[in-house]
Each structure stands twice: as structure tokens, then as C-alpha cells.
Amino acid sequence: MEAKYANVIRKYGDRLSPAQRTRARETLVSHQRMLMRIRDFALENGDAPATGLRLYPSDAAERHD
Amino acid sequence: MVDEQVLYLSIRELALRIRERKLSPVELAKAYLERSERIGSKLNAYATLTRDLAFNQARAAEREIASGHYRGPLHGIPYAPKDLVAVEGYPTTWGAPPFAEQRFDYNATIIEKLNAAGAVMIGKAAMIELAGGLGYTNGAASLTGPARNPWQPDCWTCGSSSGSGAVVAAGLAAFSIGSDTRGSIICPTAWCGVSGMRPSFGRVSRHGAMAIAWSMDKLGPMARTADDCGLILSVIAGHDPKDHDSLPPGLADFPYTSASGQAPPLRIGKLTNAWPPNPALESVIDDVVRVLEKDGAKVADTRVPDGPFEDAAELTILMEAAASFRNMIHSGSCARLRDPLGQINGYVSEEFSSSDYLDVQRIRNILQRRVDKLFDDFDVLVAAGSDSTAQPLVERPRPRRRPALVPEEQVNQKEPDGISSLCGLPALCVPCGFSKENLPYGLQFLARATNDHAVVAAAARYQSLTDWHQKHPRIS
Numbered sequence: 001m002e003a004k005y006a007n008v009i010r011k012y013g014d015r016l017s018p019a020q021r022t023r024a025r026e027t028l029v030s031h032q033r034m035l036m037r038i039r040d041f042a043l044e045n046g047d048a049p050a051t052g053l054r055l056y057p058s059d060a061a062e063r064h065d
Numbered sequence: 066m067v068d069e070q071v072l073y074l075s076i077r078e079l080a081l082r083i084r085e086r087k088l089s090p091v092e093l094a095k096a097y098l099e100r101s102e103r104i105g106s107k108l109n110a111y112a113t114l115t116r117d118l119a120f121n122q123a124r125a126a127e128r129e130i131a132s133g134h135y136r137g138p139l140h141g142i143p144y145a146p147k148d149l150v151a152v153e154g155y156p157t158t159w160g161a162p163p164f165a166e167q168r169f170d171y172n173a174t175i176i177e178k179l180n181a182a183g184a185v186m187i188g189k190a191a192m193i194e195l196a197g198g199l200g201y202t203n204g205a206a207s208l209t210g211p212a213r214n215p216w217q218p219d220c221w222t223c224g225s226s227s228g229s230g231a232v233v234a235a236g237l238a239a240f241s242i243g244s245d246t247r248g249s250i251i252c253p254t255a256w257c258g259v260s261g262m263r264p265s266f267g268r269v270s271r272h273g274a275m276a277i278a279w280s281m282d283k284l285g286p287m288a289r290t291a292d293d294c295g296l297i298l299s300v301i302a303g304h305d306p307k308d309h310d311s312l313p314p315g316l317a318d319f320p321y322t323s324a325s326g327q328a329p330p331l332r333i334g335k336l337t338n339a340w341p342p343n344p345a346l347e348s349v350i351d352d353v354v355r356v357l358e359k360d361g362a363k364v365a366d367t368r369v370p371d372g373p374f375e376d377a378a379e380l381t382i383l384m385e386a387a388a389s390f391r392n393m394i395h396s397g398s399c400a401r402l403r404d405p406l407g408q409i410n411g412y413v414s415e416e417f418s419s420s421d422y423l424d425v426q427r428i429r430n431i432l433q434r435r436v437d438k439l440f441d442d443f444d445v446l447v448a449a450g451s452d453s454t455a456q457p458l459v460e461r462p463r464p465r466r467r468p469a470l471v472p473e474e475q476v477n478q479k480e481p482d483g484i485s486s487l488c489g490l491p492a493l494c495v496p497c498g499f500s501k502e503n504l505p506y507g508l509q510f511l512a513r514a515t516n517d518h519a520v521v522a523a524a525a526r527y528q529s530l531t532d533w534h535q536k537h538p539r540i541s
Binding site: 004007008011012015016019020023024027028031034035037038039041043047048049050051054 | 280309372373376377379380383397400405406408409410412413414415416417421423424425426427428429430431433
């Protein structure tokens with residue numbers, strides 16, 4: 001948590017007022033709480049993410065760059 | 066002269082009059098525009114009125130229908146899309162000061178589809194800045210100010226489709242288009258006492274719409290009835306190769322002519338642990354159940370399965386939004402947002418790691434399977450559309466996107482919006498009663514992913530048995 005806060009300040013500290021720094025720290029705490037609950041969830045090696053490569057259609061009519 | 070009652074007719078009823086040439090699209094557009102100019106500004110309902118475009122489209126509709134070329138039930142029907150969809154040549158502000166002058170030289174796919182159906186754009190509906198994409202803490206977080214609820218102007222409409230809710234509830238257009246990443250159609254629908262639908266993920270193309278979280282964003286209709294939502298969805302649904310997450314051809318289409326004739330859902334699961342205890346709200350939902358059971362439905366209590374649904378939904382949005390708004394974050398233009406949380410949230414969200422994101426998405430797959438199993442026993446689930454009626458603006462109502470620093474014990478992992486948004490399920494919310502303060506309660510139907518017909522049919526069936534959707538606010 002402290003390392004993340006230090007990184008926020010390193011990157012963006014010159015843009016943040018004291019009040020915004022306080023809010024940033026509080027927001028990091030909130031994010032960290034959510035991440036902790038996520039990390040408490042048991043996952044197995046084969047549990048794939050809900051993301052994945054969708055094959056690009058070979059049909060030229062389907063291509064839209 | 067179009068009577069005010071006509072402005073509250075459903076699309077189904079308006080379309081019949083237009084088709085039979087008993088109602089002029091030009092006169093209808095004129096009446097909605099006049100009302101929008103007079104009332105819309107008091108409610109902060111619009112970002113932009115598109116008067117010239119409306120009259121051009123209405124005149125074209127009138128000419129075509131007179132010559133026998135009737136395009137379908139949206140032909141000549143006035144509407145207002147949320148101001149995050151691109152409309153060629155008109156401002157598309159995303160509700161945010163940094164984009165106040167933004168214009169696109171193309172139409173979003175949804176606008177192209179509505180143009181092809183002959184719909185008439187009255188204006189672009191106001192919204193919460195960036196649809197809450199970088200977070201917000203109250204209803205004033207909008208370029209156009211807080212949207213006021215037509216039922217009680219001291220109350221908020223909820224967000225982020227705040228103007229879309231106000232437009233329909235106040236009779237400023239026949240329907241609107243909202244967007245929903247995590248509850249941004251359902252909550253304004255409930256608080257404004259209208260009928261609104263979040264389609265299955267991928268059913269409606271988002272090409273040309275502002276992105277918050279690519280894996281969760283949806284566009285959907287807000288209207289007077291569930292049947293109207295079905296009519297609109299039949300027009301705006303369909304595969305679009307320009308949207309990476311568009312459902313495949315065939316599956317994306319939503320053929321629909323009428324909810325009547327379809328069998329009512331016989332198996333309904335009432336979610337008993339979706340919201341914190343609220344006796345008034347539970348009493349309203351119990352009344353709903355009695356109506357449905359009297360109609361022959363089999364209703365049984367059921368529970369949202371365990372799992373960090375809310376955290377997974379929120380984290381997905383935070384992480385994807387940090388990518389989609391990266392330019393704002395890096396340039397510092399997020400400092401120009403109205404909301405103090407939005408000004409700094411992107412900086413903090415950049416501290417998530419790629420493994421954080423992947424872990425959330427791995428859990429998401431498991432949670433999807435858990436929720437899907439519920440539909441082995443039920444055709445649809447029902448729950449309140451929101452955990453309250455509309456809240457006063459002055460009390461800084463809780464936004465749908467959870468702000469930072471919600472105490473841990475108050476995090477409700479079982480909110481229907483988080484669950485259905487995370488899992489891409491269709492949901493349709495309709496009014497189901499009123500509080501003693503005369504504020505509407507909402508009821509939402511949820512169904513298995515891609516089974517959008519089930520929620521339309523169930524909600525339309527409920528509306529055929531009740532008249533809550535026919536009540537309108539008194540507006541001076």
C-alpha cells in the first residue's frame with residue numbers, strides 16, 4: 001500500500017493538493033480491501049480468465065480496420 | 066396541437082396513430098421539443114437539443130409515410146440518446162468539461178440503426194461525467210448540473226443515465242437510450258418510474274459510444290413499457306464487426322414484434338439476499354409476487370450464490386477505465402472533472418497490476434457459472450430495481466458506482482446490478498409501486514445470458530396485470 005502511494009506521489013504528486021493526496025491514499029486503501037477479498041478466492045491453475053483471443057476472421061468482408 | 070396525454074403514450078400506441086396517419090410526426094416532434102425546451106432545462110435533462118435535426122427527420126418521416134413507405138414502429142418516433150454516443154456534427158460531451166467541445170464526424174452504430182428505422186432525435190440526454198468512469202460521489206458530477214427527478218425535483222434521477230431517465234419520466238420524448246456498465250440504466254429506471262432494459266452483453270453495438278470498461282459496457286433502451294423496450298431492442302440489436310465484443314450474427318439479433326402470445330414465465334426466483342433488509346421495499350416486492358402467482362407463475366425464494374461479485378465488478382471497471390481514460394490521466398485533464406473523486410481516481414487505479422486484472426477475470430468466469438446455474442431452476446429472477454426510492458440531491462445520494470471508503474461491512478457483494486453486469490445478463494426494470502412520498506419503486510427481472518426475450522416477456526406480462534407504468538409525475 002505504502003509503495004503504491006509513493007508511486008502515485010512520484011508520478012503525479014506535483015498535480016495533487018494536500019486534500020487530494022489524502023483522498024488518493026484513502027482510495028488506495030479501498031482498492032486494497034477489494035483486492036484482498038479477490039485474493040482470498042481460491043483459484044486453480046486451470047481457471048482461465050474471462051478474456052481471450054478471438055480469432056480474427058479470414059473473410060475479408062468481416063475486416064474493419 | 067398535440068395533447069399532453071399523447072406525449073405519454075407508449076411507442077406501440079404512437080406508432081399505430083402515426084401509421085394510420087392520425088398523428089403527424091412533425092406535430093409530435095414539435096410538441097416534444099416545446100416541452101423539452103420548457104421543462105428539460107428545469108430538470109437538467111438534456112446536454113443538447115437537436116431542433117433542426119428533429120424537424121428534418123420528422124418531415125422526412127411524414128413524407129415517407131404519406132407515400133406508403135412505412136419503416137416500422139420507430140418511424141417518426143422522437144427519442145434522446147445519452148450524450149456518450151457519437152452523432153455526426155453535434156456535440157458529444159460525455160457529460161464532462163474536458164470534452165465540452167467534442168464533436169465526431171460519424172454516427173455511432175446505434176444512431177445509424179435508429180436513423181434507418183426512421184426515429185427522430187429530439188436531443189442528447191444529459192449524463193454523469195464519463196458515465197462515472199473515473200468515479201463520482203454525487204449527482205452534481207455532470208457538465209450540465211444535477212439531473213432532477215420529475216417526480217420530485219429535489220431528488221436525483223440516479224445515474225449515470227441521469228438525463229435519459231428524466232427525459233422519459235417527464236414526457237420529453239417517447240424513449241431514450243442509456244448506457245449501463247454497472248447499473249446505469251437500471252437505477253435511473255427505478256428512481257424515475259420508467260421501463261428500462263440492460264440487454265445481454267454484446268447484443269447492441271457500442272461502436273461510436275464512449276468506452277468505460279470494454280468488458281462490461283452495454284447500451285439499452287429506456288421507455289414507457291417493457292413492450293416498447295422490446296420494439297427498440299429489435300431495432301438496435303445486431304452483430305457489428307466494429308465492436309470487438311459484438312455477439313455473432315444470428316445470436317445478436319433480437320426479432321420481436323409483440324410480447325403477447327408468448328407464454329408467461331412459469332418459474333420465477335425471488336432473490337431474498339440481493340439487498341439489505343428494507344421492510345417497505347420487501348412489502349412492495351411481496352405484492353409483486355402475489356400478482357405474478359395469481360397469474361399462474363410459480364414463484365420460489367432463491368439466493369444469490371456466494372462470491373465477490375461486487376468487488377470483481379468494481380475492480381474490472383476501475384482497471385479497464387484506467388486504460389480507456391489513460392490520455393486524460395496522463396495529460397492531467399482529469400483535473401477538470403467536476404467530481405473530486407474523478408479528479409484523482411485514475412492516478413490511483415494505475416497502481417493495479419496485470420495479475421490483479423487477470424485474477425479478477427479468472428474469478429469472473431467462476432462466478433458466471435455459479436449464477437448461470439440459478440437459471441436451471443428459474444426462467445427469470447426478480448428483485449428490487451434499487452435498494453431505495455430516489456434520494457434527495459442535497460443529501461449527496463449514494464452513487465451506483467461505489468465511492469472510495471465505503472466501510473467494509475457495508476459492501477454488498479450481492480447487488481443484482483453488480484452480478485448481472487459482471488456476468489453480462491439481461492435485466493429489465495419496471496415500476497411496481499410508490500412510496501408514501503409518491504416516489505416510484507422499481508422491479509427488475511433478470512435472465513440467463515442472451516435470453517433477453519425472457520425478461521421482456523416477463524416484464525410485459527407484469528405490466529399487463531398492473532398499471533404502475535401508466536402513472537406520470539405532475540409537472541408544472
